[in-house]
Amino acid sequence: MAMTDCRVFLCTLLELENGASRGFTVETPAGVEDIFVVRKNTRVVAYRNSCPHTGGPLDWVPDQFLSLDGSQIQCATHDARFRIEDGVCIVGPCAGKRLSAVITVVAEGAVYAEFPFRDGADSR
Numbered sequence: 001m002a003m004t005d006c007r008v009f010l011c012t013l014l015e016l017e018n019g020a021s022r023g024f025t026v027e028t029p030a031g032v033e034d035i036f037v038v039r040k041n042t043r044v045v046a047y048r049n050s051c052p053h054t055g056g057p058l059d060w061v062p063d064q065f066l067s068l069d070g071s072q073i074q075c076a077t078h079d080a081r082f083r084i085e086d087g088v089c090i091v092g093p094c095a096g097k098r099l100s101a102v103i104t105v106v107a108e109g110a111v112y113a114e115f116p117f118r119d120g121a122d123s124r
Ligand code: FES
Pocket: 051, 052, 053, 054, 055, 056, 075, 076, 077, 078, 079, 080, 092, 093, 094
């Protein structure tokens, strides 16, 4: 069986302020996914908007996924903190667990999320 990636356009890099986060609801072959991205210079990371503690969303208002100083991802429900670069929880009730990462591609000024799947099935 051939592995095929589904690439979804999110926004342009210019629409994503450096050091900021932004949420997206995207359609994938496996269904609708709520994800968010964080931009650090030219690097963009993305995760599913689901806290490993309860499975609930991390943001308390749209596009707010970061701590006040912008150095960590912060869950709004019980204040867990996650490293931006790998999604590992470093403080909080789910310490040691990690956010579910989404592959990102930045090409020609555009930001995409990629969702690998096999014959239409989600490969998570
Ligand atoms: S739901 Fe995120 S820390 Fe509890």
